[in-house]
Amino acid sequence: MTITTTPTSDLGTVASGTAASLRTNRRRRAGRSTLVTCALTGAVGTLFVLTMMVGSFRIGAGEVIASVLHLSDNPSVDFVVRGLRLPTAAAALAVGLALGASGTIFQQVLRNPLASPDFVGVTSGAGLAAVTGIVLLQAGGLLVSGLALSGAIAAALVMYLLAWRDGVSGYRFILIGIAVALFFEGLIGYLLSRAQLFEARQAMHWLVGSVGQASATELRLLIGALVVLLPVAALLQRPLRALDLGDDAARMLGARTELSRAVLLGVAVVLVALAVSVAGPIAFVALVAGPIANRLLGPAARGVLPAALVGAALLLTADLVAVHLLPTPLPTGVVTGAVGAPYLLWLLATTNRQGAGG
Numbered sequence: 001m002t003i004t005t006t007p008t009s010d011l012g013t014v015a016s017g018t019a020a021s022l023r024t025n026r027r028r029r030a031g032r033s034t035l036v037t038c039a040l041t042g043a044v045g046t047l048f049v050l051t052m053m054v055g056s057f058r059i060g061a062g063e064v065i066a067s068v069l070h071l072s073d074n075p076s077v078d079f080v081v082r083g084l085r086l087p088t089a090a091a092a093l094a095v096g097l098a099l100g101a102s103g104t105i106f107q108q109v110l111r112n113p114l115a116s117p118d119f120v121g122v123t124s125g126a127g128l129a130a131v132t133g134i135v136l137l138q139a140g141g142l143l144v145s146g147l148a149l150s151g152a153i154a155a156a157l158v159m160y161l162l163a164w165r166d167g168v169s170g171y172r173f174i175l176i177g178i179a180v181a182l183f184f185e186g187l188i189g190y191l192l193s194r195a196q197l198f199e200a201r202q203a204m205h206w207l208v209g210s211v212g213q214a215s216a217t218e219l220r221l222l223i224g225a226l227v228v229l230l231p232v233a234a235l236l237q238r239p240l241r242a243l244d245l246g247d248d249a250a251r252m253l254g255a256r257t258e259l260s261r262a263v264l265l266g267v268a269v270v271l272v273a274l275a276v277s278v279a280g281p282i283a284f285v286a287l288v289a290g291p292i293a294n295r296l297l298g299p300a301a302r303g304v305l306p307a308a309l310v311g312a313a314l315l316l317t318a319d320l321v322a323v324h325l326l327p328t329p330l331p332t333g334v335v336t337g338a339v340g341a342p343y344l345l346w347l348l349a350t351t352n353r354q355g356a357g358g
Helices: 008-053 061-068 075-110 122-136 142-163 170-194 197-208 216-235 237-244 247-252 257-279 285-297 304-325 332-353
Strands: none
Touching: 008 061, 008 075, 008 285, 008 304, 061 075, 075 170, 075 216, 075 257, 075 285, 075 304, 122 142, 122 170, 122 197, 122 257, 142 170, 142 216, 142 257, 170 197, 216 237, 216 257, 216 304, 285 304, 285 332, 304 332
């Protein structure tokens, strides 16, 4: 019997070739990620300016930019841009960034494309707390936002504790979240049925979601949280990718799985809670932003920042459509719901055929 051995030099050549191929693929993915992120940043900036250009009083792009950056002194333009349109545009930008980032974190940590704050009870907890304040306490403004923030965080803590069994399973967390969301929706329906007409209308308007209802204090809080938490989420990309491989593989790579999962979910919950406190529970943006960003980035590439930019682009576009392109101006959540519902049906059908998602 003849035994054939591979020369050591050949093994070294194969190993170096594999390493070079991996480096080339890594550079290609990094280049594509940079290109996509820059393109999304440009698109979001364009939509942000466009939001302040259109309306009954048309303003040029140069005038909008000069007014926002305080490069000119035109009282009429400054009043329209800074006083009327900039708060709404800034709210749409900030809420979209927060929803996009939180949605993709939920989906990657729980390893399910259907994992979204919309469906696992976080936004329902915010909605229940806000509706309780409106109906029972006749609350408004900053108090409603504070109640929504508290409700979202409390709902997330309850679901995390209920899902804990020597660790948190994504599948169990999602099932518990759906059950909690349905329970909260039932309580919301009961409160609305007992409310006076004016209170019920106010609560329903808040539940639909609109980027034009935030105060300056709420908006500044959300922007400050984005400045702090988006870089934190970007730094946590490595443990996020490790969790994609499963808990056992992540532990072998040195990741502290439960700590990483808890911190990432905490970042996502704070972002979505602040977004809901600013604009109400706007549906489907958190669900859709991550998958769109992943398609743009290509296979095996995921990023919190691109998903956040996609969320901002979606919400800015939805606000433009809701306010300027429909016969009657509508809340932003109506447009996102109309677009997101068909996407959800498509996602359920495709994940079922592929054997994913349960």
